[in-house]
Amino acid sequence: MEHTPPFYASVDVRNAGFKLAPVDTSLYPGCxxxxxxxxxxxxxxxxMAAIEKICPEARNLLIVPENKANSTFYLSNLAQxxxxxxxxxxxxxxxxxxxxxxxxTTIELPNGESVTLEPVIRAKGRLVVKDFDPCTILLxxxxxxxxxxxxxxxxxxxxxxxxxxxxPTRRKSTHFKCYEExxxxxGKLIGVDSWLINPLFEKCSAVDVSTxxxxxxxxxxxxxxxxxxxxxxxEYGIKEKPFVVVKGDNGAAGFGILTVRDVKQLxxxxxxxxxxxxxxxxxxxxxxxxxxLTNERINDAxxxxxxxxxxxYVVGGFYRVHAERGADEDLCVPGSSYVPLAFAESTxxxxxxxxxxxxxPNRFYMYGVIGRLAMLAASYExxxxxxxxxx
Amino acid sequence: MEHTPPFYASVDVRNAGFKLAPVDTSLYPGCxxxxxxxxxxxxxxxxMAAIEKICPEARNLLIVPENKANSTFYLSNLAQxxxxxxxxxxxxxxxxxxxxxxxxTTIELPNGESVTLEPVIRAKGRLVVKDFDPCTILLxxxxxxxxxxxxxxxxxxxxxxxxxxxxPTRRKSTHFKCYEExxxxxGKLIGVDSWLINPLFEKCSAVDVSTxxxxxxxxxxxxxxxxxxxxxxxEYGIKEKPFVVVKGDNGAAGFGILTVRDVKQLxxxxxxxxxxxxxxxxxxxxxxxxxxLTNERINDAxxxxxxxxxxxYVVGGFYRVHAERGADEDLCVPGSSYVPLAFAESTxxxxxxxxxxxxxPNRFYMYGVIGRLAMLAASYExxxxxxxxxx
Numbered sequence: 001m002e003h004t005p006p007f008y009a010s011v012d013v014r015n016a017g018f019k020l021a022p023v024d025t026s027l028y029p030g031c032x033x034x035x036x037x038x039x040x041x042x043x044x045x046x047x048m049a050a051i052e053k054i055c056p057e058a059r060n061l062l063i064v065p066e067n068k069a070n071s072t073f074y075l076s077n078l079a080q081x082x083x084x085x086x087x088x089x090x091x092x093x094x095x096x097x098x099x100x101x102x103x104x105t106t107i108e109l110p111n112g113e114s115v116t117l118e119p120v121i122r123a124k125g126r127l128v129v130k131d132f133d134p135c136t137i138l139l140x141x142x143x144x145x146x147x148x149x150x151x152x153x154x155x156x157x158x159x160x161x162x163x164x165x166x167x168p169t170r171r172k173s174t175h176f177k178c179y180e181e182x183x184x185x186x187g188k189l190i191g192v193d194s195w196l197i198n199p200l201f202e203k204c205s206a207v208d209v210s211t212x213x214x215x216x217x218x219x220x221x222x223x224x225x226x227x228x229x230x231x232x233x234x235e236y237g238i239k240e241k242p243f244v245v246v247k248g249d250n251g252a253a254g255f256g257i258l259t260v261r262d263v264k265q266l267x268x269x270x271x272x273x274x275x276x277x278x279x280x281x282x283x284x285x286x287x288x289x290x291x292x293l294t295n296e297r298i299n300d301a302x303x304x305x306x307x308x309x310x311x312x313y314v315v316g317g318f319y320r321v322h323a324e325r326g327a328d329e330d331l332c333v334p335g336s337s338y339v340p341l342a343f344a345e346s347t348x349x350x351x352x353x354x355x356x357x358x359x360x361p362n363r364f365y366m367y368g369v370i371g372r373l374a375m376l377a378a379s380y381e382x383x384x385x386x387x388x389x390x391x
Numbered sequence: 392m393e394h395t396p397p398f399y400a401s402v403d404v405r406n407a408g409f410k411l412a413p414v415d416t417s418l419y420p421g422c423x424x425x426x427x428x429x430x431x432x433x434x435x436x437x438x439m440a441a442i443e444k445i446c447p448e449a450r451n452l453l454i455v456p457e458n459k460a461n462s463t464f465y466l467s468n469l470a471q472x473x474x475x476x477x478x479x480x481x482x483x484x485x486x487x488x489x490x491x492x493x494x495x496t497t498i499e500l501p502n503g504e505s506v507t508l509e510p511v512i513r514a515k516g517r518l519v520v521k522d523f524d525p526c527t528i529l530l531x532x533x534x535x536x537x538x539x540x541x542x543x544x545x546x547x548x549x550x551x552x553x554x555x556x557x558x559p560t561r562r563k564s565t566h567f568k569c570y571e572e573x574x575x576x577x578g579k580l581i582g583v584d585s586w587l588i589n590p591l592f593e594k595c596s597a598v599d600v601s602t603x604x605x606x607x608x609x610x611x612x613x614x615x616x617x618x619x620x621x622x623x624x625x626e627y628g629i630k631e632k633p634f635v636v637v638k639g640d641n642g643a644a645g646f647g648i649l650t651v652r653d654v655k656q657l658x659x660x661x662x663x664x665x666x667x668x669x670x671x672x673x674x675x676x677x678x679x680x681x682x683x684l685t686n687e688r689i690n691d692a693x694x695x696x697x698x699x700x701x702x703x704y705v706v707g708g709f710y711r712v713h714a715e716r717g718a719d720e721d722l723c724v725p726g727s728s729y730v731p732l733a734f735a736e737s738t739x740x741x742x743x744x745x746x747x748x749x750x751x752p753n754r755f756y757m758y759g760v761i762g763r764l765a766m767l768a769a770s771y772e773x774x775x776x777x778x779x780x781x782x
Contacts, residue, residue, distance in 0.1 A: 001447050041433055041737035045704055049440045052703075056392050087740060312443075313436055346432035349478060 003379040007160040011374040014292035022374040027165040028142040033076040036342040039316035047088035050311035062134035067098035095120040125156040167251035173203040179377035200290040209269040219263040243291035307371030314368040394770040398551040402765040405683035413765040418556040419533040424467040427733040430707035438479035441702035453525035458489035486511040516547040558642035564594040570768035591681040600660040610654045634682035698762030705759040
């Protein structure tokens with residue numbers, strides 16, 4: 001009630017059985033095409049509520065996508081987003097900021113639909129496409145490459161989410177700091193140790209992995225975090241081997257994701273930096289995150305639930321499934337193939353009286369609760385990083 | 392945007408093929424148990440939005456039901472309403488105003504659930520049940536028998552819907568006057584004759600059916616309305632025989648519902664009034680409404696779609712099916728049995744490019760649109776009849 005939820009979000013959740021925690025929160029979610037048809041009415045209704053709250057008079061919506069005109073999977077995501085907001089009562093067009101889209105370009109999709117990408121035009125304080133002046137702009141682009149000038153100072157239009165939700169401003173460590181606060185308050189409220197829903201983390205700023213000093217800082221950080229996790233595992237009698245996931249703090253760009261059970265595994269970074277990868281900048285802001293095992297299986301493959309929210313509503317989710325990766329590995333690897341598998345049931349209807357997680361409805365409901373906590377954390381985060389906020 | 396939707400509503404719709412119109416709007420809808428499980432998440436999400444808008448800090452909700460403790464069908468409706476608002480995050484209890492509920496009474500339902508009716512207690516400006524002080528009271532009682540004093544002057548609590556949504560204040564003719572205005576504006580907007588979505592009607596006040604003069608007024612009204620419908624049928628080349636439905640203007644209490652193709656059929660009223668029904672008061676405020684045929688069939692039985700709304704959202708609907716009644720008859724007869732049959736799909740997702748009504752999704756979507764127009768009419772109506780409004 002006291003905070004403004006992010007316009008939309010997707011939350012990667014990991015269910016270790018003994019622990020259930022978010023490991024990543026996207027504020028420009030893709031993969032909307034993966035939700036089942038039965039979740040569409042919920043998404044449409046949530047879109048109506050979200051638009052009503054922010055700009056009730058909205059008629060024209062311009063979606064600004066990633067520059068991925070070659071990915072039919074991504075374009076199917078755009079088609080689904082367009083459908084959701086069209087069904088919610090808006091006129092929707094897709095305005096590309098890609099330099100390669102010089103004129104209106106229609107691309108056929110495998111299911112027979114098509115998507116038309118139109119080049120955006122900057123008209124003074126407004127972003128438009130030909131013959132279409134939107135009152136609201138929906139970013140589906142995480143701005144990983146930086147904020148393009150054409151999106152700046154759009155004071156006459158609603159820009160959703162705001163630019164500071166993009167990776168040039170966002171830091172995963174800020175998000176998880178906020179999440180920690182939310183998890184502690186929630187844990188206190190329901191009387192459980194917040195560690196059971198909160199992944200421990202350390203921030204490791206400006207680490208130069210090409211120097212011995214930088215590597216030592218990193219090794220110390222990982223060692224300290226592994227020690228903290230070990231202590232918790234001992235406390236709860238957990239026999240698994242702790243691990244730490246090392247990621248770039250400002251999104252996945254450049255650094256990639258590394259799973260570490262032993263500090264020796266970090267040596268690969270130094271070799272990379274000094275060796276055959278000259279494009280890899282040696283200095284990184286890193287986040288060291290407690291690894292959370294995933295115990296969900298679909299046909300023997302490891303699966304990671306992803307929860308989708310719009311405004312304050314959980315609208316659905318899916319499993320990211322990867323047959324060739326292990327329970328401790330990140331399943332969202334650039335370039336790797338995975339099978340998105342929609343949740344069979346909504347996240348709205350727990351079965352009271354049945355053990356948490358025992359039935360699919362209750363498992364999905366739990367994921368929805370964790371997704372909502374991460375969404376609340378994102379709202380704290382966006383408030384704290386708002387460049388226009390009065391502090 | 393300019394009006395406050397009724398908290399919840401159900402709209403009886405009739406689809407004659409050449410015409411699609413609402414014939415009745417309830418502001419205290421029952422039968423929530425008839426919605427399919429797949430519509431529950433939509434209802435929960437709409438309940439969250441509705442509660443957030445009216446009283447975001449609401450925690451405790453008291454449902455005040457009809458005095459129908461003997462009907463397991465009605466009690467199943469209460470169980471479903473309780474589930475919806477519980478899932479939306481509220482503590483829910485059911486507080487009966489029935490004189491026969493003197494202590495907390497638990498009734499088992501056929502599906503294994505149970506409903507507990509607790510006697511309400513009036514504590515100064517508040518309505519409570521034992522150990523439960525609600526901030527919000529949800530009426531599921533159309534107040535047909537009059538407004539009980541125990542519900543008056545509850546200025547410290549939110550009472551939803553307000554008392555003037557009950558039949559002591561409501562008049563069907565006021566609702567349909569408002570609907571006519573909505574239908575005209577909507578017809579103009581989409582370029583269709585508003586008659587195609589609007590049932591003609593006449594108000595007939597203080598008709599004493601025991602006198603010849605009263606009967607003549609009624610005959611004249613019916614004759615005039617039949618003439619107007621005939622003219623429209625001729626204009627559109629419709630071969631059906633027009634008919635008029637005569638109902639009590641203040642709900643169905645007392646008068647019942649009469650289908651009239653010829654004024655001679657009205658004579659039965661006079662015989663009733665002068666004959667064997669001494670309890671029937673002879674003076675009535677009546678509404679004469681254009682009969683709309685229902686062309687929907689389920690296994691050869693006539694079916695009438697009913698659309699459910701909460702706040703501004705259409706959450707679902709069902710068919711009221713009655714094998715023994717005709718296409719021109721009212722299917723909501725007190726005491727008659729009917730089969731409620733949930734819509735197979737949501738009303739949110741039309742299939743663009745497919746002819747209206749040709750596919751089930753488009754038919755349900757059309758019903759949803761008419762339901763929303765009737766909901767808007769109800770919001771006009773409640774504003775116009777609000778005793779606390781400044782005129």
